[in-house]
Amino acid sequence: MSEQGIDFAKLYEQMKKAQLAQENRPAIWGGEFPASRLGEFLLVWQAHLNAMPYRMWEHISHIEFADSPAQPEFLQRAEIFGEGGRLSLRRDIDRWLWHYIGTRNDPMRNTAFDAVNFWATHPDCRLRRYAESVMLWGHRKEGAPRWSDDRVAAANLHYPLDVNGRVYLHFWRYTENGQTVFIWYRSLSNQPVGELR
Numbered sequence: 001m002s003e004q005g006i007d008f009a010k011l012y013e014q015m016k017k018a019q020l021a022q023e024n025r026p027a028i029w030g031g032e033f034p035a036s037r038l039g040e041f042l043l044v045w046q047a048h049l050n051a052m053p054y055r056m057w058e059h060i061s062h063i064e065f066a067d068s069p070a071q072p073e074f075l076q077r078a079e080i081f082g083e084g085g086r087l088s089l090r091r092d093i094d095r096w097l098w099h100y101i102g103t104r105n106d107p108m109r110n111t112a113f114d115a116v117n118f119w120a121t122h123p124d125c126r127l128r129r130y131a132e133s134v135m136l137w138g139h140r141k142e143g144a145p146r147w148s149d150d151r152v153a154a155a156n157l158h159y160p161l162d163v164n165g166r167v168y169l170h171f172w173r174y175t176e177n178g179q180t181v182f183i184w185y186r187s188l189s190n191q192p193v194g195e196l197r
Helices: 008-018 035-044 046-051
Strands: 027-034 054-059 063-065 075-082 085-092 095-102 128-135 168-176 179-189
Touching: 008 128, 027 035, 035 046, 035 095, 054 179, 075 179, 085 179, 095 179
Parallel strands: none
Antiparallel strands: 027 095, 054 063, 054 075, 075 085, 085 095, 128 168, 168 179
């Protein structure tokens, strides 16, 4: 808040502009599957992965950006994202929980995976979308092989960008009645403001 106070008229206009019409709603799917079927699940998504070039794999001992996980048996989480959508996976003991938000309306058609369409179970949900950015850990100096940060000195910060300076994650935040309900990671860049449309 500034010394001038809050401009409620401006906030109201931003909220009106953020309201999504039904034809602009993203596809939202989710479900679960046994841990042993991770490879098969990722294969189903293979054709769509070109539109989601950023892939972050969280293993028990490390996090990496790579096309595929180095040690899938130790994988705990995955974030695959880009202009085409965001596919998020989380291991829960002997199963994987997943959700997708993006442009693809039939992510699991003609497969043995039972995907649930969010809009089929929540047809009256009214979302608002806001474009936002956050700065990630680390600063890369010219010629340095990786990003470094004193606060997380032990972290192996390797982002899939060939830039110097800071790295920013740009995303769309979807809210319902003022509460954040979905996040669609869209891109990484070295620009602090990523006004994505």
